Amino acid sequence: MLELYHAEPASNSLKVLLCLKEKGLEFVSHLVNIQAFEQHEPRFLAINPDGQVPVLVHDGTVITESTVINEYLDQVFPAPALRPADPIECARMRVLTKYVDEYFRPALSQIGWQLMIHTITDRLTPEEFAAKLARIPREEKREKWRIAAAQGYTAEQMAAWRRTLAEGIGKMEAALASGPWLAGPHYSLADVACFAMAANMPGRFSDIMSETVSPRVMDWHRRMRARPAVVAALAMPSPMQAAARARGRPA
Numbered sequence: 560m561l562e563l564y565h566a567e568p569a570s571n572s573l574k575v576l577l578c579l580k581e582k583g584l585e586f587v588s589h590l591v592n593i594q595a596f597e598q599h600e601p602r603f604l605a606i607n608p609d610g611q612v613p614v615l616v617h618d619g620t621v622i623t624e625s626t627v628i629n630e631y632l633d634q635v636f637p638a639p640a641l642r643p644a645d646p647i648e649c650a651r652m653r654v655l656t657k658y659v660d661e662y663f664r665p666a667l668s669q670i671g672w673q674l675m676i677h678t679i680t681d682r683l684t685p686e687e688f689a690a691k692l693a694r695i696p697r698e699e700k701r702e703k704w705r706i707a708a709a710q711g712y713t714a715e716q717m718a719a720w721r722r723t724l725a726e727g728i729g730k731m732e733a734a735l736a737s738g739p740w741l742a743g744p745h746y747s748l749a750d751v752a753c754f755a756m757a758a759n760m761p762g763r764f765s766d767i768m769s770e771t772v773s774p775r776v777m778d779w780h781r782r783m784r785a786r787p788a789v790v791a792a793l794a795m796p797s798p799m800q801a802a803a804r805a806r807g808r809p810a
């Protein structure tokens with residue numbers, strides 16, 4: 560049996576949902592509301608002591624790290640293959656998934672936290688927030704939440720992260736010059752990883768990702784959104800969007 564602990568269909572959770580849906584795999588969905596700090600509750604820490612989603616549980620075995628989970632799924636459930644058989648194409652795929660994990664996703668995440676942290680913390684007293692912070696297992700996450708909620712990041716930091724996003728979209732634009740998909744002729748985990756991060760960027764980062772700046776990426780984005788597996792993954796429940804609707808504005 561496959562079980563997935565995940566948040567709304569965005570970022571690292573979306574990455575694994577896209578892979579599961581592409582392969583048509585049945586799984587038990589455990590929605591973890593990260594805006595309500597459920598990922599730091601003892602019952603979730605017992606599954607992943609890092610207090611992060613997504614987490615795959617396959618016949619009782621816990622697997623963490625979205626990129627590792629997707630590679631595991633592709634190995635155990637090989638059809639349709641999402642890692643190219645051609646070694647060069649596979650290397651291109653792995654360079655992109657590594658880039659997403661090491662640079663693109665952290666930059667997007669820092670910008671995202673800065674923009675949304677107050678929608679979470681404004682509901683809490685300083686004491687309640689301090690208690691929530693104290694339960695976060697990873698030091699770098701504690702620091703990220705603390706700075707974003709207090710003084711916020713500097714304009715220089717935000718600009719540097721935006722430059723990383725522009726660099727990443729530039730890499731995707733360049734990759735798409737030599738094939739319909741990011742690693743070449745075949746749809747792969749590179750498309751899955753990049754789309755999981757860039758899904759909501761059009762309109763929000765129009766100076767970085769638009770018909771003018773990145774026409775091939777925009778075309779790829781439309782083709783991605785037309786895939787039934789992508790439609791199904793994006794339709795998974797989203798507590799964040801529900802909360803945003805309740806506040807009367809888009810998530």
Ligand SMILES: N[C@@H](CCC(=O)N[C@@H](CS)C(=O)NCC(=O)O)C(=O)O
Nearest residue numbers: 570571593611612613624625626700
């Ligand atoms: N390297 C991990 C990162 C996981 C991660 O940062 N997950 C985020 C959601 S996208 C999370 O759980 N955030 C809540 C928290 O850290 O408290 C992966 O790729 O799975």
